[in-house]
Amino acid sequence: MATDREQDVPELLLRIFSNRMEYELEKPRQGYLRLRETLTGSIVRLQTSDQMFAEAFWNHYHEARA
Numbered sequence: 403m404a405t406d407r408e409q410d411v412p413e414l415l416l417r418i419f420s421n422r423m424e425y426e427l428e429k430p431r432q433g434y435l436r437l438r439e440t441l442t443g444s445i446v447r448l449q450t451s452d453q454m455f456a457e458a459f460w461n462h463y464h465e466a467r468a
Contacts, residue, residue, distance in 0.1 A: 404444050407452060425437050435448070
């Protein structure tokens with residue numbers, strides 16, 4: 403999570419340590435999902451059905467673990 407608002411920091415830490423994070427699941431277009439944290443608007447996770455993007459990710463992931 404990232405924020406530039408000082409007043410968000412205590413609430414964000416409370417939510418993290420008490421396991422009370424809040425998220426919104428967005429589907430801006432077909433085959434694309436975005437998980438956004440509600441307090442800061444930070445994007446936590448992306449999912450896409452784009453084959454080229456998936457190949458690039460997995461190629462990098464497997465190299466980094468070797």
